[in-house]
Amino acid sequence: MHIRKTVLATTTALIALPVLPAVADVNVYSYRQPELIAPLTDAFTAQTGIAVNVAFLEKGMVERLKAEGDRSPADVILTVDISRLAEAVEAGVTQPLVTQTLTENVPAEFHDPDGNWWGLTTRARIVYASRDRVAEGDVTTYEGLADPKWQGRICTRSGTHTYMIGLTSAYLAHHGEEATKTWLEGVKSNLARKPQGNDRAQVKAIWAGECDISLGNTYYMGEMLADPEQKEWADSVRLDFPVFENGGTHVNISGVALTKASKNRDEAVQFIEYLTSPEAQEVYASANSEYPIAPGSTASDLVSSWGAFTSDSINLMEIAAHRADALRLTEEVDYDG
Known part of the structure; x- marks a missing residue:
């Protein structure tokens, strides 16, 4: 044939x-x-x-x-x-x-x-944390990212990007609109700089000392480790797997x-x-x-080396149903402003 x-x-x-x-x-x-x-x-x-x-x-x-x-x-x-x-x-x-x-x-x-x-x-939406400036166990929940202890220490990409909207939609599914808006305002107040770049750019910023933690997808660690220029960025951070209170990792x-x-x-x-x-x-x-x-x-040896986690159990279609509201709230708090 x-x-x-x-x-x-x-x-x-x-x-x-x-x-x-x-x-x-x-x-x-x-x-x-x-x-x-x-x-x-x-x-x-x-x-x-x-x-x-x-x-x-x-x-x-x-x-x-x-x-x-x-x-x-x-x-x-x-x-x-x-x-x-x-x-x-x-x-x-x-x-x-x-x-x-x-x-x-x-x-x-x-x-x-x-x-x-x-x-x-x-792929999990996790926290990249500086190995030198963030102790293990300091990052445990997504809710905690709004804690004032992180003021001036967080970097993220645009809040309106699909990956960020996905996380905000999951927050909405767990906590409702009022709590989600308060959370977005809290995370925004903790930003070290205006949201910019992609997930790897946030890790570069940690490496450069501009911030201490960032949000990112796990697979970017694999991409950075495979890139001679970016490997140094990757080596400067640790992957922490936060969870939602009474939930799992997004x-x-x-x-x-x-x-x-x-x-x-x-x-x-x-x-x-x-x-x-x-x-x-x-x-x-x-x-x-x-x-x-x-x-x-089973995951590859590389991915397994990043650690185990429990996935959030909310069906992804339920999360997707909150996309429009997540975008609206992100714009209301002027997250990227």
Whole structure:
């Protein structure tokens, strides 16, 4: 059997985006870069004989799917962040999919209750803490980040960034609007500088002595350690895993969904089930310095070295439902001002 595999890349406007082959076994739109998922697609093809064609999009996935409608060649979408997964569901470009294999591989808190998307790996939103200036045990809860003891010692990226909105949405789910607004005001008052840059830029600021702690995703530690220039930043900090009072550590997710327009449904379902298998999750998680979520799966040695934690149990779709209010409150307190 001749198997064709095509990897397409696009960062251009919608009308200029490349078109996947009209006839293919499984067509995937991905926010994850092709090299990060190639080990999985190659292994799946080797096992099943089903070819996987991947179109890499930096942005505009939902807009493209809506524009294509029933004509879309995409069978599967791969993306990161609960906000993007929820956006796809709300836009009506996914379809429910529930199988015994999926429910066995993905814990309930890591998939849409209606089966519109399924989690693959998680990353925790944790605190990067200076090894020299912050004692172990000083950071225990997200609520504590508003404590005046951190005044002038915290760095974060923009409060309106998706990752920050995700954490604020989780705070809303736990504590309600009034308490969340007070918390945002408290964290803002503790900032050492105006929010700026990405998560790695905050670690650089800790290394440079501009602040002592920052919020960031765990996988950035893997990326920094692999970068000769940034390794020194990474070595200057420790990963602390705060929790919500009466809850766990906030996590976000990479996930997969079956498109509403899928023309190759049976093959797509096989691919999605494969991606959720413990073996595939371990490969995927290791490549991205994330945590696999399938029962029986284990994190890579590097990720495991950062320490164990208990994930918050609130379903991510419940957290996603608070996105609009989280953004509104962030703007009301002028967090980035």
